[in-house]
Amino acid sequence: MLITQLKSKETIEELAQGKIVIINCHGCKEVYFPEHQADELQKELSASKEVTQIITTDYICNSENLMLQLKKHMDKINAADTILVFSCGVGIQTVAGQFQDKKVYSCCDTYQLPGFQGVTALNVDCGQCGECYLNGTGGICPITACSKSLINGQCGGAKNGMCEVDKDMECGWERIYRKLEKMNKLDNMKYDVPKVRNFGISKEK
Template identity: 35%
Template sequence: MIVAKQKDLEVIVGMLQGYERILVLGCGTCTAICLTGGDREVGILASSLRLADKVSGKNRLLKEHTVERQCEWEFLDEINDQVKEVDAILSLGCGVGVQAISERFPDIPVLPGLDTLFMGMPQEESVWVERCSGCGNCILDKTAGICPVTRCTKGLLNGPCGGTNNGKCEVDPEKDCAWTLIYQRLEKQGKLELFDEYHPPRNFQAVVRPGRFTIK
């Protein structure tokens, strides 16, 4: 899933300056699951914005709606009519959602209410962790299912750096050293010979930005 966090309220308030009729649009997929952009968060943010408006003596129209998925146009048809009534959409989807809405409704400004962080998963309550960088060249078969491109802060492909510290990373003692984890899991699986395999420099053309994929 895509993990994103809400921008600070002051930043959002600043972004909305000059707009009088705003649709706060949630996404029922990834950002709903990471508790930053679903139906519930749309309601809370719209209330906060109304309160801010009240304090500053404004009286703007703040509509609320959540679609199942912002990143697919077929789910956006249901907001056709609402879009005609507003002069800006504040999206609580990821960066893909913002762009999909903007492409679908190019005449109206679509503003990002979230900062998109990474592709990841929930690890424990209120904690999400990054797991994939979409590098286009998966080597998880060689690394015991642990991605060093993503989970090593330097993206090292050939083992840990000297900054590894009791199994933790030098940049953040909260984070595990990916290569220590890989070593331990390979050892458990009896596949340590994979640890000694040389990985050549990454091919950054595996996904030519901007990525495009066609099924043949």
């Protein structure tokens, strides 16, 4: 099982800039999704911000299914500045991977619960860390895309863009850096206090 919890209203409001498309994923039954709270918050966002479309669908972790589901909304998505995703970490990464030029932001943190895991795509993974980093990393997860799960940037172990641990795996932080560079968001890597993970909240909330 895993559980998604909404990020704070203030955080989400800060992310909601320009024309906004919202994607909700009500996919697998193994994921607890706070439907009611999300609905309330999205109503408030619609009143105060320029939300052009709210899409509720399922299994956005599967990129083919995702694109099929979004087909009829593509004009709104193309015109949007920001895509806010309410899903587990896999769903957000899949959307970010499909819309490289958009600001794709996560509105949820994903926690781990014991038991059966949600259906996940093969090419991305969610570490269910409970403090989703995707909004600062261009939608590429440092917990699962970096062998050491580093959150403050690249270690010295990458060679020709590949990881020291698995030579068939691209360095996650090089991917993040290139993506942020493309998004003109390298400032995301500049902050005053280094990030420190909270392992106290990662398991069994």
